[in-house]
Amino acid sequence: FLASICIIPLILCVLFVSGVIFFICSLFLCVFVGFIGYSLMNPFNLLCVMQTFGWKPDLLCCFLISWSFLEVTSSSLYNESFQAYAAGAVEAAVTSQLIYKHWMNTLMGYCGPFTSDIGYCERLKAFIGTNMQWVQKQIQKNPSSPYWYQVHLALLQLKGMEDSYNAELSFPTGQFSINPMGFLLFQLGGDLEDLESALNKSSQTRALGSGSCSALIKLLPNNKELLVSHDTWNTYQSMLRIMKKYTFAFKASPSEHNLLPGRTQAFSSYPGSIFSGDDFYILSSGLVTMETTIGNNNPALWKFVQPTGTVMEWLRNIVANRLASTGREWAEIFSKYNSGTYNNQWMIVDYNHFTPGKSNIKEGLFVVLEQIPGLVMFDDKTQELMKKGYWASYNIPYFVDIFNASGCNELVEKFGPWFSLDKNPRAQIFRRNQTDVTDVDSMLRLMRYNNYLEDPLSKCDGCNPAANGENAISARSDLNPANGTYPFGALKQRPHGGTDMKMTSYEMYRAYGMVAVSGPTFDQVPPFQWSSSPFKDLMHMGHPDIWNFKPINAWIMDLNDSYLLGEFVCSSMVRDVCCSAQFLCVFDWSDAAISTPGF
Template identity: 50%
Template sequence: WSQLSVRTNPKYPDLMQAYAAGYIEGIGTKSLIADNWFNTVEGMWDMCTGKTKFCANLKKFLEANLAYMMRMIKDNNDSQYWKQIELNLMQLQGMEDAYYGKVMNLTSNLHLKPFGLTLLNINGDIETLEDVLDDTDHINHDSDHMIGSGSCSALIKLLGNSELLAAHSTWSGYNTMLRIIKKYELNYRDIKGELIPGHTSSFSSYPGQIFSGDDFYILSSGLTTIETTISNSNQKLWKYVKSDTVLEWLRNLAANQMARSGVEWSSIFALHNSGTYNNQKVVDYNKFTPGIEPQPGLLYVLEQLPGLIVYKDVTNVLKRQTYWASYNSPYYPKVFNASGLPALVKKYGPWFTHDRTPRALIFARNHSSVTDIHKMLKLMRYNNFQHDPLSSCNCTPPYSGENAIAARSDLNLAQGEYPLPALSQRNHGATDVKITSSSLHRNYEMIAECGPTHDQQPVFKWSTSPYFNLPHRGMPDSFDFQPIHVKWD
């Protein structure tokens, strides 16, 4: 992990603070941004020069989306929501100007390039946009983007009334493992002149991004927000993905900055639903005091699809089970049924269910082993797929490295036979873990480990990986890292 801390001066207007925060990060991490761009955009993905139908459609969509947001910002200058959208776009503008070598301009207007650093910040949204904007001629299709591909594991664990742990493991391509843990202290004021609730955030991230992307945030409001993605297989819902909405990464940031509770966060995030990069959950550490029974509102779970958002207080479920696990399968029946998953269950079996998919069964079996933060770390890095019966599948050999809390799909056999491409050998796995607690949260601290799990499996090395030829500029050869305790001055 690299670490970055940015703090703005509250004496200056908010837009100047935002631009300066982005600019100084762009200057300080320019070489890392270049490496991340090469590894994830230039090296892995067609550069969208207009030669393909998808690229042309994407550029048109992003230009229309930016124009829509600019219009809404102008027409709603008394709206706190649109003020936060403008501030986040201005922060990205500052970073983009710095990266492309422009002179710092604290009074700059927004002039973001649709195919500039915006591409790094829509890395989650673009998975949905690929489906919507006709990707039939897109040559370099990402291996993460397929039916059944997992995208993150998360666990909320209640240790009696003594502690509450929140953990997240990102699943992605190994070419994305150039990482930064960031802390932003952005001293913005609301329209009443008061400091916004989520002025400070600590989060796992990437070069060139002003949001997490994983997502994992520890906020000054007392909230921790965590995301695991759910996919949509219902083609009828794509009509709700339109340019006159706000993409997930921006709605996420606005909710983080404005909300004081789980229900507030959910209601703000639900505004202007883009239907892209779907799912989210919120832990409110304000509702937890060690030694006292958790209060209602401690855990809100929101699930999103195009045209549909459902959120509820599930604190009672957490108290009854003592854990809440998330693994890319919708919890709410309305969302599950609308997503098209019932048809996949009928075709492929319980792997696509909410409660009988491998990770659901492993979490249900193993969560009771978590008695402290170190045991939580072990569970979130768990992958014993060659020997764990819950990792089995109708495959040859009869198991898959995808069927674990921390996937290692690179270890599947290239010549194996699998009923789903998602279960086969591919550039995909758990690339980190982050954990916080009620005590760590107060100081924006976390325990974090970078790279694919190597507890029960071999250390990932580019030089011996079947994907050694993929772009990985700026990365070490061996990801033999141990957990670190992230602290801030």
């Protein structure tokens, strides 16, 4: 296929990648990237020339905002499979140091040579291998299917990332394999939480009751604005973060002519990942999609987790974000091939159906989906949002059938209202405090709220001490005493809590804009500090010691077509305004050699 685009000898640009990349703890960068080399004699000898502007080596980004930024854009002039592979390759090339550190911090020992759970690791490798083989067969059997075409492109992007990082670039022309214990583990982070239970891992990562995220959708007074916000809850070792923006010139399928509805995506992410994982996305379709984890506590349902006939959640997530034009379409696409892993409540907001000040919105604005093994349910909840003025999500299923089938009713009987939809601590805090939200700043304060020492709603029945850092909108479980008494694992001291906050609005989303904060909350509690933490011996390569970062604005365009990234502005029209130096990075497709002459 490459030969077909070599007819005109002077075609130079095979893939155009432009971006603004802030390297955590390395360089403060504004990056403009382009594939420009091309050879008729050897079409596989592709040169990627990366022109990088404006580095300031005395400014370490991790001590400024603690976000890296990456933007990747591809051209519709070229083969989409090649675009996908090359996009992954370029991302790995420019974020390789972050990838290494993130792997060391989060996955280094997972099913490694010194693992104590050999049986589980063998079962996991076999499961992943069988699943990937089945997926590849579906791709081959359904070449004109939009669904399987997008699965194929996503896997090619991941393959390019893995090959680039390993300096083994070779564009696959047929069926290809991906190392089940390599970059695929970065994508499977959420799926692994449930695969560990389904495959009988002896020591499981997820503590009983452990939440993964808080979310709030809030209509401001008189419906003047619709705010959408999300807190990631995760282990503190995961806090190397990249804010990403992908614009891929993909069509739904090879036979179609129109570009994807979700061709542009802005999302919070991690090194080595090609999707969010938090999850929080702003899409060119007008959709904003996000989730909080609901899990599964019914062992009888694990029989539905099978390696054939299913697509892992991270892939279904990517495909739905790309193909869907409406919230209902998103839910229908995501529901296919339910893997029963990374079981979440998804919230899909369609800003195409929102008009500031309008109150008679009947449907289409808001769809809720919940997944557990063997069952997916979704419904339009626009009317409930309009009536209540908000929707809060806090790791408890909304749909009664999902709640009961997943075992939540039994948890309520055993442990009390902490596991209930209405009386969970976060449910009560959201219900009480959401009326105070009148603008972006007050929304931010609510999403970073943790006043567990003073708030009676943060008290824990059966805990000693009663005040518990888990029982807040943005958890700080590290603040719970190690010698306390707790009825279940989520309430114990652990290196886990709210690790960020993201928020967008009707005003911001059209420019893919969001307000974001990285790190655990410190509004009413002390900032998290590794050196004084009980967890200081955990691997945290590339992390700052103290996490007390201010909110930033990400991907906001001003009238001069500038990207506002934190406190640093790089104009896309006059880029040399932020340039103090330049260097040329040559990426050779034939041998994956990278050099930086003059740097």
